[in-house]
Amino acid sequence: MIRTKKIIKYTILTAGTVGAVGAITSFKSNQYNVDSIGIIRFGRASFTALTIVTYYKTSLYKYGEKMDHKSPEYIQLRSKTHKKAAEKLLELCQANRGVYIKVGQHIGALDYILPIEYVETMKVLHSRAPASTIEEVKQVFKEDLNKNPEDVFENIDPMPLGAASLAQVHKAKLKDGRTIALKVQHPTVKGNSLVDLKTMEMLAKIVSWILPEFKIQWLVDETKRNIPKELDFQIEADNTEKVKMMFRHMSWLKIPDIYREMCSPRVLAMEFVEGGQVNDMEYIKNHQINPFEISDKLSKLYGEMIFKHGFVHSDPHPGNILVRKMKNGSTEIILLDHGLYANLTDDFRYEYAQLWISILNRDMRSMSVHCSALGVSDLFWLLSSMVTGRSWDAIRSGLNTTQFNNNEKDLVQREFPNLLSCISDVLSSVNRQMILIFKTNDLLRGIEHSLKTYSRMDSFSVITKNCVETVYTERKKQCVSRIEKLKVTCAEQWTLLKLNLYYNYLRFRSWFTTFV
Structure with missing residues (x-):
């Protein structure tokens, strides 16, 4: 008292x-x-x-x-x-x-x-985040750009396309006839x-x-x-252009263009792009889009973000990822909202990759070592479960052979509340770079669950290959002779070949179960 x-x-x-x-x-x-x-x-x-x-x-x-x-x-x-x-x-x-x-x-x-x-x-x-009024939107635009919206736009749709925590997006038509997406910060947020x-x-x-x-x-x-x-949309504009250049080799990835002349810390003007939300199964079915193709491409995108570039889009909730059919029949991924990115150091990415490999190899000692390097020692088993979203029993049995299902998800969500104090300890002590990775991983798993593609283990396939490449790239840097480097390269290719054979088998089994 x-x-x-x-x-x-x-x-x-x-x-x-x-x-x-x-x-x-x-x-x-x-x-x-x-x-x-x-x-x-x-x-x-x-x-x-x-x-x-x-x-x-x-x-x-x-x-x-x-x-x-x-x-x-x-x-x-x-x-x-x-x-x-x-x-x-x-x-x-x-x-x-x-x-x-x-x-x-x-x-x-x-x-x-x-x-x-x-x-x-x-x-x-x-x-369902609360929205600002169209009058408030116009006022922010006027204050930041010193222009009357009526002089710039033919019209601004008063109903936002989406309202988020810090801002909302409106479809707008410029005086020159172009249609853009106008993102404006809520006036009282800052x-x-x-x-x-x-x-x-x-x-x-x-x-x-x-x-x-x-x-x-x-x-x-x-x-x-x-x-x-x-809160600074200039940073989001920079991130958008950086990612657009970084992944220009992915022909199936669409990053909207930015119109710099209409950007400020609270206003962001970008190319208007249409598509269906990544978890909208009715849209996906009506447009004959393959959910497994979506899952595969998202896994490749985020695998490269995390393990190759260390620059990770950290808000991949369904409203920020759209999909649509391309002219050639394949699926295009549209990535929106580039305000929040995780910057991962080389040391972190190497330890994170090593942790994944130790988990996939069921190497408890190695798991403990790499979890300790990431800030968590005694609770390495819990950190491993939090990273993978899998139960400790599944990890011990082998994630490469134990497919994730609804029963395991229910088990994890039932057991984790019993460990709330321990989870709090992990989140308090783990390397700060891991926090946004947790969020990103969980959102991507949620999308995979909505698409019902987890049976083929696409995300584990991509993660495994990226981990192998990350670890072996680091090992090759440490080689002192060409022979030693050749041995490491051969070991890497042999490991990747075995992984490809195994995951292709899983894909065939998933296809066979679906159509036969």
């Missing part, structure tokens, strides 16, 4: 300090929007945090302590508490918008790591971000203090690191 009173007192004092500063700094910068006042946003977030803490204290921890943690009664109570807390958190994200929605989307992307109740509740934010990030950091410390298994500072740290980059 004394501890709770101290926490409430600390929260009130901090609310007064942060709120007062926020009221001055954000009210004016956010066009005198009352909802943007720091004390209101902080008060709303503090109330939600204390409410969620109360849920756990008066329900799960009060009654759950006396229960067998494997009993159906405890599992049901835990699920009910998670769901109730997640719904309260969703209400906060939708009310405060901006950075809060970004955090909610991040939670909704960690399908194989966080409790399913949080993930499923937050997933709605990927497709002004609110400083206060919101300070609020989150303070509340994360309080929640971790009261509920030690909820160590969420890693999420706050990632948000603080990434939000400033995502």
Whole structure:
């Protein structure tokens, strides 16, 4: 009781300090929007945090302590508490918008790591983020580019093509007849971000203090690191052009052109491209697109991003990946929203590749070594499961021979909530480059699951080959003679040949099962 009173007192004092500063700094910068006042946003977030803490204290921890943690009664109570807390958190994200929605989307992307109740509740934010009015959109355009929208555009569709956490996209027609996609930042996001990030950091410390298994500072740290980059659309324009050049050899990949003359930190004008969302099975079926081709091409794209270039598109949710039929009959992948990229160092990529190979070889000692190099030692088995999205039993049995199915996914999502404290420890200590990789991997697995292509293990095929090439490339750099280099090259080619034979067998078996 004394501890709770101290926490409430600390929260009130901090609310007064942060709120007062926020009221001055954000009210004016956010066009005198009352909802943007720091004390209101902080008060709303503090109330939600204390409410969620109360849920756990008066329900799960009060009654759950006396229960067998494997009993159906405890599992049901835990699920009910998670769901109730997640719904309260969703209400906060939708009310405060901006950075809060970004955090909610991040939670909704960690399908194989966080409790399913949080993930499923937050997933709605990927497709139903609140939108700004067309008047607000025009005002931002006018402020940033010093031009009246009426002088530039024939028309701007008032209904956004999509509304995200930080911005929304409208279809617009220029005076010269060109149709473009106009991405405009929500007007209050930037002004609110400083206060919101300070609020989150303070509340994360309080929640971790009261509920030690909820160590969420890693999420706050990632948000603080990434939000400033995502709020500058000039960076997104640079990323878009960089990736367009980097993957110009992939004829089936479409990256929209950027129109620099209409770009600013809050406005991004790009080529308008049509297609169906990568998880829209009705569109895929109606246009006779092969889901396995989609899965194969996405695996190749992200495999090259991670293991060859170390420059990884880190927000591959379905709204950012479109597909369409090309004139030659093959499938084109359209990659959108280039605001967030993970930059991976050579050392990280090498250790990550070595970890994958040790997992595929069922080499427990090597797994432990490479997990330790990535920041996690004692919980190497858990990090291995989090990286692959597979159960520890499947890893020990051999991922190359154990196909992933719905039963295993259900098992992973049932067991991981029991390990919440351990998962928090992993996320707090693992190499920071791994955090966005977790998010990227989970989103890609979600797409593969929607496409029902996981039986052919395309992603594992590409990952394995890229890992082999990454590791052997590093080994060749260390060779001191041509003979030694030749031996390493032969070993690499032999390994790749065996992998190709095995995965071609899996593809044939999948095709045979489907059509025979």
